[in-house]
Amino acid sequence: MTQTGRRSRIESFSNPLVKRMRLLREKRHRRAEGLFLAEGLRIATEARDAGVLPKWLFLAEEGAAHPLAQALVSATLASGGEVIDTTPAILSKLSGKENAQAIVAIYAEPKTLLTDLDRNTAPIWLVAERLRDPGNLGTMLRTGDAVGAGGLILLGESTDPYGVEAVRASMGAIFTQRLVQAEWDDFLPWLRGGPGQLVATWLGEDTVDYQAVRYAAPTFVLVGNESQGMPEAYAAAADMRVKMPMMGKADSLNAAVAAAVMAYEVLNQRRN
Template identity: 45%
Template sequence: VVTSLTNPTVKAVRALHLRKARDESGLFVAEGLKNVTEGVEQGIAPQILMFGKEAASHPLLKAAVRATEDAGGEVIEVTQDILAKVSRRDNPQAVVGVFKQRFVPLTAFQPASAPCWVALHRVRDPGNLGTIIRTADAAGCGAVILVGECCDPYSVEAVRATMGSVFAVPLAKASEAEFAAWRRDWPGSVVGTLLSAEVDHRQADYVRPSLILMGNEQQGLPPEMAALCDVNVKIPMRGRADSLNLSVATGIMIYAAT
């Protein structure tokens, strides 16, 4: 049982809370047996698996241990104190997995393979991003594409919000120019949301596969991104609120398109 916070593996996992460490290593942390099991069931084994004594006998953990060892990964039992330090939580999960990040190039996607796809321009909030990934998974979307400078989908906060869907939904990164060039060959509708739009999102003509393009939390879609859309729509506001949370709005658009 590892008890020291100065253990090299423990220090490496703790460092993955920092984006610099994630970018340099290409790794990320997934907390909890459910999240780790989601990865294992998708055929993605942890490179490092840490667990507390209370989880040692759980059959799902035993399966995760086998998958990790079969893939040449490292398995260590740790104390509750180490789990708290690694998770930066007072009441930590009993299992923590470290996995390799996965990004798919835009050219690898087959648009006809799914009825709806999601592109996010400069999304800033990791909780929103994680929730959108989870919603995209629930709706059977083909991928979530991050356009421009976005927050990290593999941050601890974003991964928590995905509830395991980070392993099921392909992720891609692209600059604005790369996305614009790729979008030219899109065979279905590209639909954006704008407060100034006149078309109700329920009345738009969604031609599958639909590509939903959403702007960031503060500014929405800038003109140059809105211009890439075949149609821009609005979600009606009947109360005093003049806008929706980005993840809620994206969920509404996903299900309108599917």
């Protein structure tokens, strides 16, 4: 494999590249740079397997000896990226964690639009409206990966999917799932421009049991905001409003859990 990138060593906190990359923990700098940060050999390997390689790969001596790390280094250099040998202290500075993992990778942020999606490539798509918790976002990406979903569509002012916490929670699914950020007024016309059944998880009236429905591919599973649910108009626009039985005192499920229950019901119907 021909190496076209370069490898260097950085040990100073005052290095301009270190200063620049540590700012990626802030949303405004991520947007300005069009870059985001991911930490850990597992996530970086998931990205490599998905055909996504970092622009910069920082690694400490402890991590560099691992066979997967060596493969990642070779692939990064071959793609024209830069490999930087550094110290655990600088990795901590980049990630914001005291006990940082031995690898921190910097990736270009994808700019995927609704019009870039081919809805027919997968029978399941997840849609979340104003999802605020990065852990929930990461969990939904992992769920989508597990059920073979095409991707996740975020509607409205959702948490930044490329923030460190969301990337970490996705456990690499940020690289295997298509991810689109859009507004409802753009999403609904796009959806109605082709095949697709929109199914809303809804606590209001006019609902049916989620297992009493035969879902049609592609199924778009819509969940609302963690604390407020979704606007009534969104639920009204759905082809189906479904509800999961609540046998205890709680009146609703966590948004990511509800999406997972729904996604597996749709998957199980396909399997059966």
